[in-house]
Amino acid sequence: MRILRNESNRGVSYSRNRLIREANGKYIWFIDPDDVLNASAVMPMLQYVKESNADVLLGNYQRFIDGNPIPEISVGNLNFERSDDLPTDEQGIKMNVIWAGPIKREYLLNNSLFFNKGMIAQEDTLFYWNMRLSKPNRHKCDAICYYYRIRNTSVMHSKSASRAVAYYKAMREMLETYEGQKVTVPDEFEAELQNKIHHSQENVAYTLACLPDKEFVKAELKELKINAVYPYAFRKEALSAPRRNTLLKLLTFLLPMEPAFWLLHYVYNKKYNLK
Numbered sequence: 001m002r003i004l005r006n007e008s009n010r011g012v013s014y015s016r017n018r019l020i021r022e023a024n025g026k027y028i029w030f031i032d033p034d035d036v037l038n039a040s041a042v043m044p045m046l047q048y049v050k051e052s053n054a055d056v057l058l059g060n061y062q063r064f065i066d067g068n069p070i071p072e073i074s075v076g077n078l079n080f081e082r083s084d085d086l087p088t089d090e091q092g093i094k095m096n097v098i099w100a101g102p103i104k105r106e107y108l109l110n111n112s113l114f115f116n117k118g119m120i121a122q123e124d125t126l127f128y129w130n131m132r133l134s135k136p137n138r139h140k141c142d143a144i145c146y147y148y149r150i151r152n153t154s155v156m157h158s159k160s161a162s163r164a165v166a167y168y169k170a171m172r173e174m175l176e177t178y179e180g181q182k183v184t185v186p187d188e189f190e191a192e193l194q195n196k197i198h199h200s201q202e203n204v205a206y207t208l209a210c211l212p213d214k215e216f217v218k219a220e221l222k223e224l225k226i227n228a229v230y231p232y233a234f235r236k237e238a239l240s241a242p243r244r245n246t247l248l249k250l251l252t253f254l255l256p257m258e259p260a261f262w263l264l265h266y267v268y269n270k271k272y273n274l275k
Contacts, residue, residue, distance in 0.1 A: 013115035055136035059145030083140035119170035175200035
């Protein structure tokens with residue numbers, strides 16, 4: 001076994017990219033440090049991915065709260081099929097998660113599939129989209145292969161002003177990446193890309209409104225207007241977005257109206273008092 005260590009904390013995207021470049025194995029399975037693989041699923045999945053020569057093999061996952069016992073789910077006989085379906089949890093929620101199964105290293109290198117180092121969040125989502133554009137030989141397993149630990153102190157659940165700014169910048173990076181693909185994306189993905197661009201505009205506006213520094217928010221909002229990112233068209237789908245309460249859902253839906261933008265800014269910062 002070979003262990004790679006960074007000289008300093010370079011972030012998860014840098015570490016994953018280094019692994020892709022320097023690994024020796026045929027397949028890579030990304031695992032977050034606080035999560036656990038389902039031992040009964042690992043060997044059958046690795047055996048199948050070798051036999052099928054799949055570029056990507058994804059399984060499902062089970063959430064569990066930190067402090068609770070790690071689930072032990074015996075998978076039995078696994079069912080595999082060629083599929084573009086996303087990893088799914090015990091509640092049927094689908095996510096763009098990178099740790100759901102093995103990926104062929106040669107496929108990643110041949111298609112220059114790496115993680116965006118400028119994003120502290122949703123880098124998985126962008127990675128999945130670029131993977132989809134490359135049309136991999138992608139397969140799916142119906143079993144739970146991964147246990148996903150929920151911690152309030154994790155990067156994804158912690159709240160601070162500096163993290164909020166970094167999250168906003170990640171959403172802008174994602175939007176700019178999508179915008180840059182408009183001239184190169186194949187026709188079959190054009191409608192899907194437009195939908196992603198619109199959804200990213202919503203995310204940029206939402207994450208900006210949630211920042212505590214009002215002067216910074218004003219300057220960024222002005223730039224978004226100049227670049228025609230804000231305001232954007234209303235979408236009914238915004239009402240079904242996973243927000244914490246009905247008020248935030250409604251404000252997100254009304255976000256293209258600037259008074260609603262500033263109301264969300266007030267409500268969010270009143271609620272969380274980021275520092």
